[in-house]
Amino acid sequence: MKAILPRFLLSACALALVTACSSTKSPEVEIVKVQTDSADQLFNQGKSLQAAGSxxxxxxxxxQLxxxxxxxxxxxxxxxxxxYNYYKDQEPVLALAAIDRFMKQNPAHPSMDYALYLKGLVSFNDSQGFLSTVFPQDMSERDPQAARESxxxxxxxxxxxxxxxYAPDATTRxxxxxxxxxxxxxxxxxxxxKRGAYLAAANRGNLLINTYTNTKQVEQALxxxxxxYDKLGLTTLRDDAKRVLQKNFPNSTAAGDDMTVDTNWWKPF
Incomplete structure:
Protein backbone atom coordinates (compact mmCIF):
# COMPACT_ATOMS: atom_id res chain seq x y z
CA MET A 1 0.00 0.00 0.00
CA LYS A 2 2.87 2.35 0.73
CA ALA A 3 4.28 2.00 -2.81
CA ILE A 4 0.93 2.33 -4.60
CA LEU A 5 -0.14 5.65 -3.06
CA PRO A 6 2.68 7.81 -4.45
CA ARG A 7 2.11 6.45 -7.96
CA PHE A 8 -1.61 7.20 -7.67
CA LEU A 9 -0.97 10.76 -6.55
CA LEU A 10 1.55 11.27 -9.32
CA SER A 11 -0.92 10.07 -11.96
CA ALA A 12 -3.65 12.32 -10.61
CA CYS A 13 -1.39 15.36 -10.71
CA ALA A 14 -0.37 14.59 -14.28
CA LEU A 15 -4.02 14.23 -15.33
CA ALA A 16 -4.86 17.57 -13.71
CA LEU A 17 -2.02 19.28 -15.58
CA VAL A 18 -3.12 17.80 -18.90
CA THR A 19 -6.72 18.93 -18.30
CA ALA A 20 -5.64 22.42 -17.34
CA CYS A 21 -3.45 22.78 -20.43
CA SER A 22 -6.20 21.55 -22.73
CA SER A 23 -8.66 24.16 -21.38
CA THR A 24 -6.30 27.14 -21.77
CA LYS A 25 -6.03 28.76 -25.24
CA SER A 26 -2.68 29.78 -26.54
CA PRO A 27 -2.06 33.56 -26.72
CA GLU A 28 -1.58 33.18 -30.48
CA VAL A 29 -5.07 31.68 -30.82
CA GLU A 30 -6.68 34.71 -29.08
CA ILE A 31 -5.25 37.22 -31.53
CA VAL A 32 -7.99 38.44 -33.91
CA LYS A 33 -6.67 39.43 -37.29
CA VAL A 34 -8.58 42.41 -38.68
CA GLN A 35 -8.43 43.09 -42.38
CA THR A 36 -8.21 46.87 -42.90
CA ASP A 37 -8.38 48.68 -46.21
CA SER A 38 -5.17 50.35 -47.27
CA ALA A 39 -4.99 54.05 -48.09
CA ASP A 40 -4.68 53.21 -51.77
CA GLN A 41 -7.76 51.00 -51.66
CA LEU A 42 -9.88 53.63 -49.91
CA PHE A 43 -8.74 56.40 -52.23
CA ASN A 44 -9.41 54.33 -55.35
CA GLN A 45 -12.81 53.32 -53.99
CA GLY A 46 -13.67 56.97 -53.33
CA LYS A 47 -12.59 57.95 -56.83
CA SER A 48 -14.64 55.13 -58.37
CA LEU A 49 -17.74 56.27 -56.51
CA GLN A 50 -17.00 59.82 -57.59
CA ALA A 51 -16.74 58.76 -61.24
CA ALA A 52 -20.10 57.03 -60.89
CA GLY A 53 -21.70 60.22 -59.58
CA SER A 54 -22.20 58.82 -56.07
CA GLN A 64 -12.85 56.96 -43.65
CA LEU A 65 -9.54 57.54 -45.39
CA TYR A 84 -15.52 68.70 -55.50
CA ASN A 85 -18.09 66.11 -54.39
CA TYR A 86 -19.94 68.72 -52.33
CA TYR A 87 -19.91 71.05 -55.34
CA LYS A 88 -21.36 68.39 -57.62
CA ASP A 89 -23.89 67.39 -54.97
CA GLN A 90 -25.12 71.01 -54.81
CA GLU A 91 -23.86 71.62 -51.30
CA PRO A 92 -22.12 74.99 -51.79
CA VAL A 93 -21.70 75.79 -48.10
CA LEU A 94 -19.94 72.50 -47.40
CA ALA A 95 -17.90 72.81 -50.59
CA LEU A 96 -16.65 76.29 -49.70
CA ALA A 97 -15.86 75.19 -46.15
CA ALA A 98 -13.77 72.28 -47.46
CA ILE A 99 -11.95 74.54 -49.92
CA ASP A 100 -11.23 77.18 -47.28
CA ARG A 101 -9.89 74.48 -44.95
CA PHE A 102 -7.59 73.21 -47.68
CA MET A 103 -6.35 76.72 -48.54
CA LYS A 104 -5.72 77.58 -44.90
CA GLN A 105 -3.84 74.36 -44.14
CA ASN A 106 -1.90 74.19 -47.42
CA PRO A 107 -1.10 77.75 -48.54
CA ALA A 108 1.78 76.65 -50.80
CA HIS A 109 0.18 73.52 -52.24
CA PRO A 110 0.81 72.98 -55.99
CA SER A 111 -2.94 72.52 -56.51
CA MET A 112 -3.82 75.94 -55.12
CA ASP A 113 -4.80 77.15 -58.59
CA TYR A 114 -7.35 74.33 -58.80
CA ALA A 115 -8.65 75.18 -55.31
CA LEU A 116 -9.25 78.79 -56.38
CA TYR A 117 -10.87 77.65 -59.61
CA LEU A 118 -13.18 75.29 -57.73
CA LYS A 119 -14.04 78.04 -55.26
CA GLY A 120 -14.97 80.29 -58.16
CA LEU A 121 -17.11 77.56 -59.72
CA VAL A 122 -19.01 76.90 -56.49
CA SER A 123 -19.90 80.57 -56.09
CA PHE A 124 -20.55 80.88 -59.83
CA ASN A 125 -23.21 78.18 -59.67
CA ASP A 126 -24.63 79.81 -56.58
CA SER A 127 -24.88 83.09 -58.48
CA GLN A 128 -26.97 81.33 -61.11
CA GLY A 129 -29.41 80.47 -58.34
CA PHE A 130 -29.49 84.14 -57.46
CA LEU A 131 -30.32 85.03 -61.05
CA SER A 132 -33.15 82.54 -61.26
CA THR A 133 -34.85 83.58 -58.03
CA VAL A 134 -34.19 87.28 -57.63
CA PHE A 135 -37.07 88.59 -59.72
CA PRO A 136 -39.53 90.16 -59.24
CA GLN A 137 -38.38 90.82 -55.67
CA ASP A 138 -37.33 94.22 -54.38
CA MET A 139 -33.90 94.75 -55.92
CA SER A 140 -32.83 97.14 -53.16
CA GLU A 141 -33.00 94.23 -50.72
CA ARG A 142 -30.92 91.80 -52.79
CA ASP A 143 -27.18 91.49 -53.09
CA PRO A 144 -25.48 89.23 -55.65
CA GLN A 145 -22.76 88.32 -53.19
CA ALA A 146 -22.15 84.92 -54.74
CA ALA A 147 -21.36 86.52 -58.11
CA ARG A 148 -18.91 88.90 -56.44
CA GLU A 149 -17.23 86.09 -54.53
CA SER A 150 -16.96 84.02 -57.69
CA TYR A 166 -7.73 76.89 -65.43
CA ALA A 167 -6.95 80.56 -66.15
CA PRO A 168 -8.59 80.80 -69.62
CA ASP A 169 -11.94 79.49 -68.43
CA ALA A 170 -11.71 81.64 -65.30
CA THR A 171 -11.15 84.72 -67.49
CA THR A 172 -14.18 83.88 -69.62
CA ARG A 173 -16.34 83.51 -66.55
CA LYS A 194 -39.79 103.73 -62.08
CA ARG A 195 -40.68 104.43 -58.47
CA GLY A 196 -39.71 108.09 -58.65
CA ALA A 197 -36.50 107.72 -56.64
CA TYR A 198 -34.55 109.69 -59.22
CA LEU A 199 -31.56 110.58 -57.07
CA ALA A 200 -31.10 106.94 -56.06
CA ALA A 201 -31.40 105.95 -59.70
CA ALA A 202 -28.76 108.46 -60.79
CA ASN A 203 -26.40 107.40 -58.01
CA ARG A 204 -26.80 103.76 -58.94
CA GLY A 205 -26.06 104.57 -62.57
CA ASN A 206 -22.96 106.47 -61.51
CA LEU A 207 -21.85 103.50 -59.41
CA LEU A 208 -22.21 101.22 -62.43
CA ILE A 209 -20.09 103.52 -64.61
CA ASN A 210 -17.29 103.79 -62.06
CA THR A 211 -17.24 100.11 -61.14
CA TYR A 212 -17.93 98.40 -64.48
CA THR A 213 -16.39 100.91 -66.85
CA ASN A 214 -15.84 98.64 -69.83
CA THR A 215 -19.22 96.95 -69.95
CA LYS A 216 -21.96 97.60 -72.48
CA GLN A 217 -24.31 98.62 -69.66
CA VAL A 218 -22.45 101.95 -69.30
CA GLU A 219 -24.36 103.45 -72.23
CA GLN A 220 -27.75 102.75 -70.66
CA ALA A 221 -26.52 103.93 -67.26
CA LEU A 222 -25.59 107.30 -68.74
CA TYR A 229 -31.12 114.51 -63.40
CA ASP A 230 -33.68 116.03 -65.73
CA LYS A 231 -36.50 114.87 -63.44
CA LEU A 232 -34.67 116.41 -60.49
CA GLY A 233 -34.07 119.70 -62.31
CA LEU A 234 -30.30 119.28 -62.01
CA THR A 235 -29.52 120.69 -65.44
CA THR A 236 -25.75 120.98 -64.97
CA LEU A 237 -25.37 117.33 -64.02
CA ARG A 238 -27.78 116.37 -66.80
CA ASP A 239 -25.78 118.23 -69.43
CA ASP A 240 -22.48 116.78 -68.14
CA ALA A 241 -23.89 113.29 -68.50
CA LYS A 242 -25.10 114.14 -72.00
CA ARG A 243 -21.62 115.23 -73.06
CA VAL A 244 -20.09 112.02 -71.77
CA LEU A 245 -22.75 109.95 -73.55
CA GLN A 246 -22.30 111.78 -76.87
CA LYS A 247 -18.52 111.53 -76.68
CA ASN A 248 -18.41 107.81 -75.99
CA PHE A 249 -21.58 106.74 -77.79
CA PRO A 250 -22.22 109.33 -80.54
CA ASN A 251 -25.15 107.44 -82.05
CA SER A 252 -26.78 106.51 -78.75
CA THR A 253 -30.47 106.90 -78.08
CA ALA A 254 -30.13 105.80 -74.44
CA ALA A 255 -31.22 109.17 -73.10
CA GLY A 256 -34.70 108.47 -74.44
CA ASP A 257 -34.87 104.81 -73.43
CA ASP A 258 -37.92 103.44 -71.70
CA MET A 259 -37.04 102.73 -68.07
CA THR A 260 -39.20 99.61 -67.90
CA VAL A 261 -37.65 97.00 -65.65
CA ASP A 262 -36.69 94.03 -67.80
CA THR A 263 -36.71 90.77 -65.89
CA ASN A 264 -34.89 88.94 -68.69
CA TRP A 265 -31.72 91.02 -68.82
CA TRP A 266 -29.37 88.15 -68.05
CA LYS A 267 -28.39 85.11 -70.08
CA PRO A 268 -27.21 81.89 -68.43
CA PHE A 269 -23.55 81.05 -68.92
Missing amino acids: WADSNKTFE EAKYPYGRYSQQVQLEMA FAAFKELVTRYPDSK MNYLLGVLASYELHVAKYYF GLMIQS
Whole structure:
Protein backbone atom coordinates (compact mmCIF):
# COMPACT_ATOMS: atom_id res chain seq x y z
CA MET A 1 0.00 0.00 0.00
CA LYS A 2 2.87 2.35 0.73
CA ALA A 3 4.28 2.00 -2.81
CA ILE A 4 0.93 2.33 -4.60
CA LEU A 5 -0.14 5.65 -3.06
CA PRO A 6 2.68 7.81 -4.45
CA ARG A 7 2.11 6.45 -7.96
CA PHE A 8 -1.61 7.20 -7.67
CA LEU A 9 -0.97 10.76 -6.55
CA LEU A 10 1.55 11.27 -9.32
CA SER A 11 -0.92 10.07 -11.96
CA ALA A 12 -3.65 12.32 -10.61
CA CYS A 13 -1.39 15.36 -10.71
CA ALA A 14 -0.37 14.59 -14.28
CA LEU A 15 -4.02 14.23 -15.33
CA ALA A 16 -4.86 17.57 -13.71
CA LEU A 17 -2.02 19.28 -15.58
CA VAL A 18 -3.12 17.80 -18.90
CA THR A 19 -6.72 18.93 -18.30
CA ALA A 20 -5.64 22.42 -17.34
CA CYS A 21 -3.45 22.78 -20.43
CA SER A 22 -6.20 21.55 -22.73
CA SER A 23 -8.66 24.16 -21.38
CA THR A 24 -6.30 27.14 -21.77
CA LYS A 25 -6.03 28.76 -25.24
CA SER A 26 -2.68 29.78 -26.54
CA PRO A 27 -2.06 33.56 -26.72
CA GLU A 28 -1.58 33.18 -30.48
CA VAL A 29 -5.07 31.68 -30.82
CA GLU A 30 -6.68 34.71 -29.08
CA ILE A 31 -5.25 37.22 -31.53
CA VAL A 32 -7.99 38.44 -33.91
CA LYS A 33 -6.67 39.43 -37.29
CA VAL A 34 -8.58 42.41 -38.68
CA GLN A 35 -8.43 43.09 -42.38
CA THR A 36 -8.21 46.87 -42.90
CA ASP A 37 -8.38 48.68 -46.21
CA SER A 38 -5.17 50.35 -47.27
CA ALA A 39 -4.99 54.05 -48.09
CA ASP A 40 -4.68 53.21 -51.77
CA GLN A 41 -7.76 51.00 -51.66
CA LEU A 42 -9.88 53.63 -49.91
CA PHE A 43 -8.74 56.40 -52.23
CA ASN A 44 -9.41 54.33 -55.35
CA GLN A 45 -12.81 53.32 -53.99
CA GLY A 46 -13.67 56.97 -53.33
CA LYS A 47 -12.59 57.95 -56.83
CA SER A 48 -14.64 55.13 -58.37
CA LEU A 49 -17.74 56.27 -56.51
CA GLN A 50 -17.00 59.82 -57.59
CA ALA A 51 -16.74 58.76 -61.24
CA ALA A 52 -20.10 57.03 -60.89
CA GLY A 53 -21.70 60.22 -59.58
CA SER A 54 -22.20 58.82 -56.07
CA TRP A 55 -21.00 62.01 -54.45
CA ALA A 56 -22.22 61.33 -50.91
CA ASP A 57 -20.90 57.76 -50.84
CA SER A 58 -17.61 58.92 -52.27
CA ASN A 59 -17.26 61.44 -49.46
CA LYS A 60 -18.06 58.80 -46.86
CA THR A 61 -15.17 56.76 -48.20
CA PHE A 62 -12.86 59.77 -48.19
CA GLU A 63 -13.90 60.50 -44.60
CA GLN A 64 -12.85 56.96 -43.65
CA LEU A 65 -9.54 57.54 -45.39
CA GLU A 66 -9.00 60.79 -43.48
CA ALA A 67 -9.86 59.13 -40.18
CA LYS A 68 -7.56 56.13 -40.69
CA TYR A 69 -4.67 57.96 -42.32
CA PRO A 70 -4.84 61.62 -41.18
CA TYR A 71 -1.21 62.23 -42.15
CA GLY A 72 -1.00 59.91 -45.12
CA ARG A 73 -0.10 60.61 -48.71
CA TYR A 74 -3.73 61.40 -49.60
CA SER A 75 -4.54 63.69 -46.66
CA GLN A 76 -4.35 66.90 -48.71
CA GLN A 77 -5.81 65.52 -51.93
CA VAL A 78 -8.84 64.13 -50.12
CA GLN A 79 -9.83 67.62 -48.98
CA LEU A 80 -10.09 68.77 -52.59
CA GLU A 81 -11.87 65.59 -53.67
CA MET A 82 -14.48 66.09 -50.95
CA ALA A 83 -14.91 69.74 -51.90
CA TYR A 84 -15.52 68.70 -55.50
CA ASN A 85 -18.09 66.11 -54.39
CA TYR A 86 -19.94 68.72 -52.33
CA TYR A 87 -19.91 71.05 -55.34
CA LYS A 88 -21.36 68.39 -57.62
CA ASP A 89 -23.89 67.39 -54.97
CA GLN A 90 -25.12 71.01 -54.81
CA GLU A 91 -23.86 71.62 -51.30
CA PRO A 92 -22.12 74.99 -51.79
CA VAL A 93 -21.70 75.79 -48.10
CA LEU A 94 -19.94 72.50 -47.40
CA ALA A 95 -17.90 72.81 -50.59
CA LEU A 96 -16.65 76.29 -49.70
CA ALA A 97 -15.86 75.19 -46.15
CA ALA A 98 -13.77 72.28 -47.46
CA ILE A 99 -11.95 74.54 -49.92
CA ASP A 100 -11.23 77.18 -47.28
CA ARG A 101 -9.89 74.48 -44.95
CA PHE A 102 -7.59 73.21 -47.68
CA MET A 103 -6.35 76.72 -48.54
CA LYS A 104 -5.72 77.58 -44.90
CA GLN A 105 -3.84 74.36 -44.14
CA ASN A 106 -1.90 74.19 -47.42
CA PRO A 107 -1.10 77.75 -48.54
CA ALA A 108 1.78 76.65 -50.80
CA HIS A 109 0.18 73.52 -52.24
CA PRO A 110 0.81 72.98 -55.99
CA SER A 111 -2.94 72.52 -56.51
CA MET A 112 -3.82 75.94 -55.12
CA ASP A 113 -4.80 77.15 -58.59
CA TYR A 114 -7.35 74.33 -58.80
CA ALA A 115 -8.65 75.18 -55.31
CA LEU A 116 -9.25 78.79 -56.38
CA TYR A 117 -10.87 77.65 -59.61
CA LEU A 118 -13.18 75.29 -57.73
CA LYS A 119 -14.04 78.04 -55.26
CA GLY A 120 -14.97 80.29 -58.16
CA LEU A 121 -17.11 77.56 -59.72
CA VAL A 122 -19.01 76.90 -56.49
CA SER A 123 -19.90 80.57 -56.09
CA PHE A 124 -20.55 80.88 -59.83
CA ASN A 125 -23.21 78.18 -59.67
CA ASP A 126 -24.63 79.81 -56.58
CA SER A 127 -24.88 83.09 -58.48
CA GLN A 128 -26.97 81.33 -61.11
CA GLY A 129 -29.41 80.47 -58.34
CA PHE A 130 -29.49 84.14 -57.46
CA LEU A 131 -30.32 85.03 -61.05
CA SER A 132 -33.15 82.54 -61.26
CA THR A 133 -34.85 83.58 -58.03
CA VAL A 134 -34.19 87.28 -57.63
CA PHE A 135 -37.07 88.59 -59.72
CA PRO A 136 -39.53 90.16 -59.24
CA GLN A 137 -38.38 90.82 -55.67
CA ASP A 138 -37.33 94.22 -54.38
CA MET A 139 -33.90 94.75 -55.92
CA SER A 140 -32.83 97.14 -53.16
CA GLU A 141 -33.00 94.23 -50.72
CA ARG A 142 -30.92 91.80 -52.79
CA ASP A 143 -27.18 91.49 -53.09
CA PRO A 144 -25.48 89.23 -55.65
CA GLN A 145 -22.76 88.32 -53.19
CA ALA A 146 -22.15 84.92 -54.74
CA ALA A 147 -21.36 86.52 -58.11
CA ARG A 148 -18.91 88.90 -56.44
CA GLU A 149 -17.23 86.09 -54.53
CA SER A 150 -16.96 84.02 -57.69
CA PHE A 151 -15.36 86.93 -59.53
CA ALA A 152 -12.92 87.49 -56.66
CA ALA A 153 -11.82 83.84 -56.66
CA PHE A 154 -11.32 83.77 -60.43
CA LYS A 155 -9.45 87.07 -60.31
CA GLU A 156 -7.08 85.75 -57.64
CA LEU A 157 -6.51 82.65 -59.76
CA VAL A 158 -5.57 84.52 -62.96
CA THR A 159 -3.48 87.04 -61.00
CA ARG A 160 -1.46 84.51 -59.01
CA TYR A 161 -1.36 81.73 -61.60
CA PRO A 162 -1.64 83.32 -65.06
CA ASP A 163 -0.21 80.19 -66.70
CA SER A 164 -2.61 77.82 -64.98
CA LYS A 165 -4.65 75.58 -67.25
CA TYR A 166 -7.73 76.89 -65.43
CA ALA A 167 -6.95 80.56 -66.15
CA PRO A 168 -8.59 80.80 -69.62
CA ASP A 169 -11.94 79.49 -68.43
CA ALA A 170 -11.71 81.64 -65.30
CA THR A 171 -11.15 84.72 -67.49
CA THR A 172 -14.18 83.88 -69.62
CA ARG A 173 -16.34 83.51 -66.55
CA MET A 174 -15.01 86.76 -65.10
CA ASN A 175 -16.09 88.66 -68.20
CA TYR A 176 -19.52 87.12 -67.95
CA LEU A 177 -19.78 87.98 -64.26
CA LEU A 178 -18.85 91.60 -64.96
CA GLY A 179 -21.82 91.79 -67.29
CA VAL A 180 -24.06 90.13 -64.71
CA LEU A 181 -23.04 92.55 -61.96
CA ALA A 182 -23.32 95.58 -64.24
CA SER A 183 -26.77 94.46 -65.38
CA TYR A 184 -27.80 94.02 -61.77
CA GLU A 185 -26.81 97.61 -60.99
CA LEU A 186 -28.66 98.85 -64.08
CA HIS A 187 -31.73 96.85 -63.13
CA VAL A 188 -31.74 98.36 -59.65
CA ALA A 189 -31.27 101.85 -61.07
CA LYS A 190 -34.26 101.37 -63.37
CA TYR A 191 -36.26 100.00 -60.48
CA TYR A 192 -35.62 103.20 -58.52
CA PHE A 193 -36.42 105.38 -61.51
CA LYS A 194 -39.79 103.73 -62.08
CA ARG A 195 -40.68 104.43 -58.47
CA GLY A 196 -39.71 108.09 -58.65
CA ALA A 197 -36.50 107.72 -56.64
CA TYR A 198 -34.55 109.69 -59.22
CA LEU A 199 -31.56 110.58 -57.07
CA ALA A 200 -31.10 106.94 -56.06
CA ALA A 201 -31.40 105.95 -59.70
CA ALA A 202 -28.76 108.46 -60.79
CA ASN A 203 -26.40 107.40 -58.01
CA ARG A 204 -26.80 103.76 -58.94
CA GLY A 205 -26.06 104.57 -62.57
CA ASN A 206 -22.96 106.47 -61.51
CA LEU A 207 -21.85 103.50 -59.41
CA LEU A 208 -22.21 101.22 -62.43
CA ILE A 209 -20.09 103.52 -64.61
CA ASN A 210 -17.29 103.79 -62.06
CA THR A 211 -17.24 100.11 -61.14
CA TYR A 212 -17.93 98.40 -64.48
CA THR A 213 -16.39 100.91 -66.85
CA ASN A 214 -15.84 98.64 -69.83
CA THR A 215 -19.22 96.95 -69.95
CA LYS A 216 -21.96 97.60 -72.48
CA GLN A 217 -24.31 98.62 -69.66
CA VAL A 218 -22.45 101.95 -69.30
CA GLU A 219 -24.36 103.45 -72.23
CA GLN A 220 -27.75 102.75 -70.66
CA ALA A 221 -26.52 103.93 -67.26
CA LEU A 222 -25.59 107.30 -68.74
CA GLY A 223 -29.00 107.57 -70.41
CA LEU A 224 -30.69 106.79 -67.12
CA MET A 225 -28.60 109.41 -65.31
CA ILE A 226 -29.58 112.04 -67.89
CA GLN A 227 -33.27 111.32 -67.41
CA SER A 228 -32.94 111.18 -63.62
CA TYR A 229 -31.12 114.51 -63.40
CA ASP A 230 -33.68 116.03 -65.73
CA LYS A 231 -36.50 114.87 -63.44
CA LEU A 232 -34.67 116.41 -60.49
CA GLY A 233 -34.07 119.70 -62.31
CA LEU A 234 -30.30 119.28 -62.01
CA THR A 235 -29.52 120.69 -65.44
CA THR A 236 -25.75 120.98 -64.97
CA LEU A 237 -25.37 117.33 -64.02
CA ARG A 238 -27.78 116.37 -66.80
CA ASP A 239 -25.78 118.23 -69.43
CA ASP A 240 -22.48 116.78 -68.14
CA ALA A 241 -23.89 113.29 -68.50
CA LYS A 242 -25.10 114.14 -72.00
CA ARG A 243 -21.62 115.23 -73.06
CA VAL A 244 -20.09 112.02 -71.77
CA LEU A 245 -22.75 109.95 -73.55
CA GLN A 246 -22.30 111.78 -76.87
CA LYS A 247 -18.52 111.53 -76.68
CA ASN A 248 -18.41 107.81 -75.99
CA PHE A 249 -21.58 106.74 -77.79
CA PRO A 250 -22.22 109.33 -80.54
CA ASN A 251 -25.15 107.44 -82.05
CA SER A 252 -26.78 106.51 -78.75
CA THR A 253 -30.47 106.90 -78.08
CA ALA A 254 -30.13 105.80 -74.44
CA ALA A 255 -31.22 109.17 -73.10
CA GLY A 256 -34.70 108.47 -74.44
CA ASP A 257 -34.87 104.81 -73.43
CA ASP A 258 -37.92 103.44 -71.70
CA MET A 259 -37.04 102.73 -68.07
CA THR A 260 -39.20 99.61 -67.90
CA VAL A 261 -37.65 97.00 -65.65
CA ASP A 262 -36.69 94.03 -67.80
CA THR A 263 -36.71 90.77 -65.89
CA ASN A 264 -34.89 88.94 -68.69
CA TRP A 265 -31.72 91.02 -68.82
CA TRP A 266 -29.37 88.15 -68.05
CA LYS A 267 -28.39 85.11 -70.08
CA PRO A 268 -27.21 81.89 -68.43
CA PHE A 269 -23.55 81.05 -68.92
